Amino acid sequence: MSGLAAIRAQRQKIPVPTQSFAGQTIIVTGSNTGLGLEAAIHFVRLDAAKVILAVRSVKKGEDAKTFIEEKTGKKNVVEVWQVDMSSYDSIKAFAKNCGSLDRLDVLLANAGVLKNTFDSAEGTEITITVNVIGTFLLILNLLPLLRKSKQTTGMTPRVTITSSILHESV
Numbered sequence: 001m002s003g004l005a006a007i008r009a010q011r012q013k014i015p016v017p018t019q020s021f022a023g024q025t026i027i028v029t030g031s032n033t034g035l036g037l038e039a040a041i042h043f044v045r046l047d048a049a050k051v052i053l054a055v056r057s058v059k060k061g062e063d064a065k066t067f068i069e070e071k072t073g074k075k076n077v078v079e080v081w082q083v084d085m086s087s088y089d090s091i092k093a094f095a096k097n098c099g100s101l102d103r104l105d106v107l108l109a110n111a112g113v114l115k116n117t118f119d120s121a122e123g124t125e126i127t128i129t130v131n132v133i134g135t136f137l138l139i140l141n142l143l144p145l146l147r148k149s150k151q152t153t154g155m156t157p158r159v160t161i162t163s164s165i166l167h168e169s170v
Contacts, residue, residue, distance in 0.1 A: 021048040024155075025103050029054040029085065029138070030111030032064040035162055039108055040064070044072045050101075054083045054094065054111070085111045085134040086121035095141030103149040107142055109135045110162045135161060 026043045030036040031053040043051045051068075055061035061080035068078050083094035098104065112131045121129040139159055146157040 017042055017046060019046065021046045021105070023049050024105035025050040025052070025101055026106040026108065027052045027054050027081075027098070027104065027142075028108040028110055029083065029135075031055060031108075032057065032060040034110075036108070036110040037064055037067070039110065040078070041068050041071055043106070044068055044074050044077050048077060051078050053078060053080045055080060056082070056084045056111075058082050083111075083138075085130045085138070086113075086126055088122055088134070088137060091134055091138050092141060095138060095145075098142060098145055101145065103153055104142060104145045105149060105153070105155060105157050107139065107146070107157070107159045108162070109139060109159065111135070112162070 021043055026040075026048050028036050028040045028043070028051065031040045032055045036053075040051050040053060053061045053064055055064070058080055061082070065078045065080050069075050081094060081097065082090075084090040111134075113127055115126055119126040122133070124133065139161075142159075146159070149155070149157050
């Protein structure tokens, strides 16, 4: 895709969600900035019972939580939980902590990195570790909770992975 086409694609008007998320629990990775933050704001506006900001930096997550509460006027909805998507142990610990949740209705796997230099994590180039392996490790570790949620609520949980237009092939 040419640079101009990529810019045009970003200017398209995206429909704003209106479906209610009342009573639902939602996890958004990479939610202290960008698309993840905007998604978290929308989930809170759409009456989610709990929105978990799954972030590497708790400080930045707490700042995002404050911003969301100020922007939406809703308190006691957002929680900040730490997860480092470049660390398999951190991902597994996060998923284990999610076992304390009564339900999980939505997992928005948004966390990602883009590096201009070679960095590694867990023995693999860091963008592969975070954007691919870490993302799927989290999803696989949350599958039992997602299945349990379907059994107890009768609603089908959703997993969405965000990506970049830069991944589109020409």
